Amino acid sequence: MALYVQKFGGTSVGSIERIQAVADKVSKFREQGHQIVLVASAMSGETNRLIGLAEQIGEEPDARELDMLVSTGEQVTVSLLAMALKARGIDAISHTGAQAGICTDTAFSRARIQTIDTELMQQELAAGQVVVVAGFQGVDERGNITTLGRGGSDTTAVALAAALKADECQIYTDVDGVYTTDPRVCSKAQRLETITLEEMLELASLGSKVLQIRSVEFAGKYNVPLRVLSSFEDGPGTLIVAEEYELPQHMEEALISGIAFNTNEAKLTVLDTPDVPGVASKILGPIADANIEVDMIIQNASASGERTDFTFTVAKGDYKKAQRILEEQVISELGGEVKGDSDIAKVSLVGVGMRSHSGIASKMFQTLSKEGINIRLVSTSEIKISVVIDEKFVELAVRSLHTAFGLDRADISEEA
């Protein structure tokens, strides 16, 4: 008998039929004798409908009242789920975040969980009840309803799993696990049996949308075994483990776990700028002041030691604005020249294996060179190498790297 916290997102509970399907799935686990805590999001579309009502009232809805409003979305789902379970003869009880004892700070719309009082839930689990908890929400010390912000239901699930010392936190989504890369780009992509938390963090921040970064961080902090699986089909999904866990043999051999890519960035370079202390902040200060987020930052060693080139990437939507700021506020003071390119793609190899293996980067560069793909920028972290290339090569780059690093599914030959 195990204790599972199972989280179902908005699409998985998006209609009465899907809620019935979730109840069927949970019934099976319960019949196997497992204890279940269900965490559910609002039915897909409901949160946006409620926000739409608020926006009709006024342009900037009061933050406390907005949380009061949107928290009803999950409350509807959990009561329907509990009804559906009871209709199947499975004892169940639904809770709002407040009823489940999820206490947060008072930062409305982006509250952070501070404590969880599990006493009531533990009594209910011991009594054989499925405990159905509204995700995404909590209550502050004055009794105000708070929400945790986008993706908050994942965080609720992981936090409950940590507080209840669950055997596993299972995140049910519309994909059946974490893949070596996007199957729509590379048909040979394969589902990973396991992935480390660190790798998952790199993949999440690189654009894979399976899990919210915050819930992955949370799982790492509290050592919660996290599994991503499909709401719609049976299967083992992908287990996300802390690195201390003993990795299966084939994981040790794998240098690379996955390949992420992002075509939504643009690069900007300030050429021939003085190579003196403070120049980076002079360039990026006005960018930050304009609330533009910067991703990669690359400054090369200069040959002369006097002047250098400084490059960074921003989201494509901020490209024109960032370019104007550089030209109007930066070049005028520092001198130099601004060059930019929005037709770029970032491709990243992620894997804890690369720590102890040299040669990953050179193999990556070699593979891309063989395909005639020029590398514009390179940036590395301990478990990641990112390159920026021309956008038109992105699919070719992902597929060739996928093959070169041995990630292709065995059942599909390269010639297929």
Next chain:
Amino acid sequence: MALYVQKFGGTSVGSIERIQAVADKVSKFREQGHQIVLVASAMSGETNRLIGLAEQIGEEPDARELDMLVSTGEQVTVSLLAMALKARGIDAISHTGAQAGICTDTAFSRARIQTIDTELMQQELAAGQVVVVAGFQGVDERGNITTLGRGGSDTTAVALAAALKADECQIYTDVDGVYTTDPRVCSKAQRLETITLEEMLELASLGSKVLQIRSVEFAGKYNVPLRVLSSFEDGPGTLIVAEEYELPQHMEEALISGIAFNTNEAKLTVLDTPDVPGVASKILGPIADANIEVDMIIQNASASGERTDFTFTVAKGDYKKAQRILEEQVISELGGEVKGDSDIAKVSLVGVGMRSHSGIASKMFQTLSKEGINIRLVSTSEIKISVVIDEKFVELAVRSLHTAFGLDRADISEEA
């Protein structure tokens, strides 16, 4: 400066435009320096939408979960109302029943309020906030969300007014007060300035749908001045007062406050039945066992002292069923004959004035007789006389009694 509890029903908050209109109305009261507690129902149609979802899940939804579900309707309204007030520069804060400290028993879907902890609300009122409370709901001692049943928002408002010792509990509806009779039947009907609680109770139970009986009883028990007014137009409405209140001069003179009528009943008579102890329960026992509610019950003194006639009225929908029960289960044992009529109407005069004035009944009978209306049944209580007549005469009876008892509006002459 006064403290008002103001309740707005589902129609009054049925759209964003109407919520904005309520916020405008409340803003004016606030600007006059009054303290305001707002009680709101779910937007019209929302409760039925939610119940519809539950019914799609299963035929008999779990009662606890149904309360959890439908309570979201009021939560949506109060958060939108608080937003609308804040958008007008009026400080406001919304509360669920639980947050407002409304504690009930655990009778889901028909819970009764047991205590109200007003400490938080009193702090908020003292700080100049409009307190917006979700009607119709509370919380039991284990933290389960409960609902008070149909019309429960009126009860919430009256209970809050009692607990907060409010100067007045104002029920905003789609009519502008309590009328001497239904204006759709009698164009000379006029709005009453005041009415006593007892009269209101008689009128409410006789089919006037302005207020729920339970909230009127509650107002009587806790001496809460209750006022019914229109959400849509300005005006004083009708004040419902305890009888101990000093009545205005014109009230003392009025014998009759209003005329109620009901065309949804049918009458059944057991003719020539033995006039012995226990016969009434032998007739009504099987009716009660079939969950049929009985309204009027009339048994006349018999001339012979041996056999009598026994008559009662039921809702039209129960007529055929009740008739069959009498024939199959009662006559077979008692003997006699069953006669029935479903084309009847009940017309009632209500007024505390009739206590100290004789002659009301004879004037009523005389008026009806003059119009050629035959009286089938008569039943009286301390402040009410009800007669049953043929259904086709109901409008004529109401209009002629309205004129005879001096209830007609002065600005419309009898010939108009």
